[in-house]
Amino acid sequence: MSELAHTWSNVVVILIFLFSFAALLSWIERRLLGVWQDRYGPNRVGPFGMLQSVADAIKLLAKEDWIPPFADKALFVLAPAVIATTTLLAFAVVPIAPGIGVVDLNIGLLFFLAMSSLGVYSIVLGGWASNNKYSLLGGFRAAAQMLSYEVFMGLSLMGVVMLAGSFNLRDIVAAQEDLWFCIPQILGLITFTVAGIAEARRLPFDLPEAENELVAGFHTEYSSMKFGLFFIGEYVGIILISAVMVTLFFGGWLGPLLPPLMWFLLKTFIVIGFFILLRASLPRPRYDQLMGYGWKVMLPLTLVNLLITGAIVLAWGL
Amino acid sequence: MKGCCVRLTRSETLSQLSSDAALGSNVFTELRNRFRTMPRTMIGPVQETRDGIPTQWISRNSVRDVLRYLKLEAEHPYPMLYDLTAIDERSRVHREGQPASDFTVVYHLLSFERNADIRLKIALTAADPQLPTITDIWPAANWYEREIWDMFGIVFAGHPHLRRILLPPTWVGHPLQKDHPARATEMEPFRLPQDKQNAEQEALRFHPEEWGMRRAHDGADFMFLNLGPNHPSVHGVFRIVLQLDGEEIVDAVPDIGFHHRGAEKMGERQSWHTYIPYTDRVDYLGGVMNNLPYVLAVEKLAGIEVPDRVKVIRVMMAEFFRIASHLVFYGTFAQDLGALSPVFFMFTDRERVFDIVEAICGGRMHPSWYRIGGVAQDLPNGWDGLVRDFLGYMPARLDEYDKIALGNRILKARSRDVGSYSVDEAIEWGVTGPGLRACGFEWDFRKARPYSGYDQFEFDIPTGKRGDCYDRCAVRIEEIRQSLRIIEQCLNHMPTGSYKADHPLTTPPLKKRTLHDIETLIDHFLGVSWGPVIPPGEAFMGIEATKGNNGYYLISDGSTMPYRVRIRTPSFPHLQMIPLISRGGMISDLIATLGSIDFVMADVDR
Numbered sequence: 001m002s003e004l005a006h007t008w009s010n011v012v013v014i015l016i017f018l019f020s021f022a023a024l025l026s027w028i029e030r031r032l033l034g035v036w037q038d039r040y041g042p043n044r045v046g047p048f049g050m051l052q053s054v055a056d057a058i059k060l061l062a063k064e065d066w067i068p069p070f071a072d073k074a075l076f077v078l079a080p081a082v083i084a085t086t087t088l089l090a091f092a093v094v095p096i097a098p099g100i101g102v103v104d105l106n107i108g109l110l111f112f113l114a115m116s117s118l119g120v121y122s123i124v125l126g127g128w129a130s131n132n133k134y135s136l137l138g139g140f141r142a143a144a145q146m147l148s149y150e151v152f153m154g155l156s157l158m159g160v161v162m163l164a165g166s167f168n169l170r171d172i173v174a175a176q177e178d179l180w181f182c183i184p185q186i187l188g189l190i191t192f193t194v195a196g197i198a199e200a201r202r203l204p205f206d207l208p209e210a211e212n213e214l215v216a217g218f219h220t221e222y223s224s225m226k227f228g229l230f231f232i233g234e235y236v237g238i239i240l241i242s243a244v245m246v247t248l249f250f251g252g253w254l255g256p257l258l259p260p261l262m263w264f265l266l267k268t269f270i271v272i273g274f275f276i277l278l279r280a281s282l283p284r285p286r287y288d289q290l291m292g293y294g295w296k297v298m299l300p301l302t303l304v305n306l307l308i309t310g311a312i313v314l315a316w317g318l
Numbered sequence: 319m320k321g322c323c324v325r326l327t328r329s330e331t332l333s334q335l336s337s338d339a340a341l342g343s344n345v346f347t348e349l350r351n352r353f354r355t356m357p358r359t360m361i362g363p364v365q366e367t368r369d370g371i372p373t374q375w376i377s378r379n380s381v382r383d384v385l386r387y388l389k390l391e392a393e394h395p396y397p398m399l400y401d402l403t404a405i406d407e408r409s410r411v412h413r414e415g416q417p418a419s420d421f422t423v424v425y426h427l428l429s430f431e432r433n434a435d436i437r438l439k440i441a442l443t444a445a446d447p448q449l450p451t452i453t454d455i456w457p458a459a460n461w462y463e464r465e466i467w468d469m470f471g472i473v474f475a476g477h478p479h480l481r482r483i484l485l486p487p488t489w490v491g492h493p494l495q496k497d498h499p500a501r502a503t504e505m506e507p508f509r510l511p512q513d514k515q516n517a518e519q520e521a522l523r524f525h526p527e528e529w530g531m532r533r534a535h536d537g538a539d540f541m542f543l544n545l546g547p548n549h550p551s552v553h554g555v556f557r558i559v560l561q562l563d564g565e566e567i568v569d570a571v572p573d574i575g576f577h578h579r580g581a582e583k584m585g586e587r588q589s590w591h592t593y594i595p596y597t598d599r600v601d602y603l604g605g606v607m608n609n610l611p612y613v614l615a616v617e618k619l620a621g622i623e624v625p626d627r628v629k630v631i632r633v634m635m636a637e638f639f640r641i642a643s644h645l646v647f648y649g650t651f652a653q654d655l656g657a658l659s660p661v662f663f664m665f666t667d668r669e670r671v672f673d674i675v676e677a678i679c680g681g682r683m684h685p686s687w688y689r690i691g692g693v694a695q696d697l698p699n700g701w702d703g704l705v706r707d708f709l710g711y712m713p714a715r716l717d718e719y720d721k722i723a724l725g726n727r728i729l730k731a732r733s734r735d736v737g738s739y740s741v742d743e744a745i746e747w748g749v750t751g752p753g754l755r756a757c758g759f760e761w762d763f764r765k766a767r768p769y770s771g772y773d774q775f776e777f778d779i780p781t782g783k784r785g786d787c788y789d790r791c792a793v794r795i796e797e798i799r800q801s802l803r804i805i806e807q808c809l810n811h812m813p814t815g816s817y818k819a820d821h822p823l824t825t826p827p828l829k830k831r832t833l834h835d836i837e838t839l840i841d842h843f844l845g846v847s848w849g850p851v852i853p854p855g856e857a858f859m860g861i862e863a864t865k866g867n868n869g870y871y872l873i874s875d876g877s878t879m880p881y882r883v884r885i886r887t888p889s890f891p892h893l894q895m896i897p898l899i900s901r902g903g904m905i906s907d908l909i910a911t912l913g914s915i916d917f918v919m920a921d922v923d924r
């Protein structure tokens with residue numbers, strides 16, 4: 001019974017924490033961008049503007065929840081729910097600290113990959129169901145981009161699995177007691193970072209949205225809380241990718257002096273900061289350049305990494 | 319800087335005139351020799367103008383032959399159709415020595431080899447306002463001829479697509495005709511009943527065939543994407559209809575006119591002085607740079623020679639606005655390519671430019687600060703400190719931007735060999751300014767035909783090589799550095815003297831003698847209340863503005879108002895070229911190309 005209570009309290013606390021942090025993240029991102037762009041960013045609502053996300057949420061809820069008459073209604077409503085659901089589900093397997101986490105799956109890594117792949121349906125369906133040409137182009141781009149980047153995203157993590165000998169994320173963290181995998185798996189880290197940004201559709205990989213070209217891409221027609229779900233989905237996605245990256249390459253909760261939870265949060269936050277910095281500093285490549293980069297550079301790189309890691313594991317009989 | 323101080327020769331404009339006149343007489347002789355076998359009426363009289371541009375009347379039957387000769391066969395050809403416009407002559411009083419004409423079509427050609435222009439005029443009657451098209455000789459004539467049809471109702475026989483271009487398709491009348499009302503109060507009150515609204519909306523329905531596009535090819539349907547008039551990357555109200563095969567652009571048709579405010583018509587009812595603020599708003603990023611060609615043209619008509627101090631002040635403020643405009647370009651170009659941050663840095667720097675502009679002119683974006691015969695006020699105390707601070711601050715920033723924007727590999731990949739055109743194409747389509755120089759052709763009015771004392775300054779003309787988006791950006795950034803050099807020379811060698819010319823037509827007149835005798839009091843009173851009466855004549859003045867060559871072709875009929883104001887803007891021909899350079903690319907390339915052209919819609923639609 002206490003086991004069940006423990007799990008449930010974990011679920012509820014993590015969910016609440018995740019949502020608040022995702023909301024806060026939109027504020028953090030805007031303030032950080034402000035710092036890097038010689039301006040203030042939101043600083044009016046609450047202390048340092050921290051309540052800006054609350055104001056945004058109220059605004060989104062109060063807006064007209066409009067479904068365009070030309071849209072495919074069922075899919076139009078379903079699409080934003082898919083992204084929010086899949087990213088939250090994927091979070092279930094993230095080992096935050098010893099004793100903190102929702103489930104401890106033996107195939108945790110595969111579950112994460114499966115869920116993040118499902119997320120693209122949200123974008124493609126949203127773009128399709130809107131029946132708007134800009135949304136459609138956004139959806140197409142998302143499909144092409146995911147196809148190119150999913151492939152090596154999974155492969156880039158196999159080196160980690162080889163070294164740890166397990167798909168269980170807790171085992172992977174435990175295997176990094178002596179050496180974080182970011183050192184032996186540096187190629188895997190690089191390729192996973194690139195794939196992760198593409199997965200989260202962040203600049204420079206925000207082609208499905210590309211506001212300078214496609215107005216707002218796949219979510220052009222969305223308003224109110226349906227748009228809010230895409231928005232939350234994006235920020236939870238960033239947290240998810242960062243948390244997984246910390247788990248797989250930066251020793252998860254491991255670290256001296258501070259409690260494990262603090263280590264995990266600190267590392268995750270640094271990775272998120274890196275993502276925001278990328279957004280502040282890079283332009284956006286063209287659709288075909290992005291695909292070419294994925295297939296011609298990143299995929300061979302992951303395969304080389306796999307080969308080297310496999311050879312070393314074989315030779316040293318680890 | 320040549321020598322240690324600025325020496326502005328008073329005879330500079332005169333020598334310019336005489337050299338133009340020499341070349342002009344050559345071209346008249348050439349024309350007469352070439353067309354001597356034709357009937358005598360083909361080549362008409364030569365007209366004297368205040369600007370010294372050789373002006374030749376020809377008959378409409380010979381227009382195609384003469385233009386083809388001047389473009390292709392002449393020994394030193396005129397390869398660029400610089401401007402093409404018309405004049406409604408029906409209520410013009412002072413037409414001494416000109417053939418009878420109700421409507422006059424004016425071709426303005428430019429020769430780089432001769433560094434000279436020629437103006438060809440064709441007289442038409444109101445009963446038969448028609449002449450042959452020259453779109454097959456100059457593709458750039460397409461939009462100009464449509465504009466003349468739209469504004470004057472003159473028909474160009476054989477034009478492939480003679481439809482309204484600036485006004486809505488349902489417009490009745492041709493506004494630049496003298497009998498068309500200029501004010502809303504001269505018209506019936508505006509009403510929009512339901513049936514009229516329906517008709518207006520129906521007129522906007524998109525039919526690909528009317529735009530010269532096919533719906534399908536080889537059994538596959540094309541997708542038509544309506545980009546604009548309200549889209550994040552069209553920089554204003556500009557619409558492009560794209561015919562797409564996937565994301566690849568098969569064809570693009572620009573649609574302009576959403577920003578048309580009748581600037582040329584307004585000129586015909588404003589006094590010479592009160593029209594200055596309207597010029598500010600033509601290229602609305604160019605500020606006082608827009609005043610310059612206008613006041614220079616009026617000064618040509620009036621025969622005003624301005625003091626050296628005025629020339630240098632004008633150059634300095636114009637170069638400040640060149641920097642401001644190029645900074646906006648740089649930031650928005652980077653933003654069009656997806657870079658979020660540069661635009662904030664560049665707008666912050668532009669604020670610093672505006673701080674100086676504000677301290678000197680009082681206004682920021684549209685100070686309307688130049689005057690006929692001078693500038694509005696003298697430079698304020700302490701202006702030099704502000705300018706010096708800026709000169710110390712800006713170069714380091716530009717170097718930093720090279721790292722964050724221009725040197726970025728993704729930005730290079732997006733803009734290298736995208737939207738490129740050759741020098742010949744550029745000249746064929748009437749491209750001027752940085753877009754022309756990016757192809758490697760060193761042509762700048764400030765060097766080629768120095769005005770306002772530019773010949774006394776030391777600066778280089780940056781050029782590119784490939785004529786692609788990247789080169790257009792790189793050329794503009796180097797121009798910012800050159801503008802800083804010019805401003806530094808202005809700062810170090812600002813001449814002393816008056817900020818206004820001592821001339822009866824200077825507006826508003828200098829006041830110092832006003833209360834001493836009745837004659838100057840009356841002059842002053844009339845100049846301030848009616849505005850100056852400019853002697854009859856015609857003058858064109860073109861300058862190297864922020865986006866290319868901006869010019870004013872003014873016709874005075876000896877009144878307090880211009881008889882005709884023609885504004886030759888650079889962005890109009892630049893946009894006409896978009897289909898040519900965007901075909902075969904992707905949507906992302908088109909966005910990069912649009913950003914690199916650096917246009918503002920008010921400069922296109924006027």
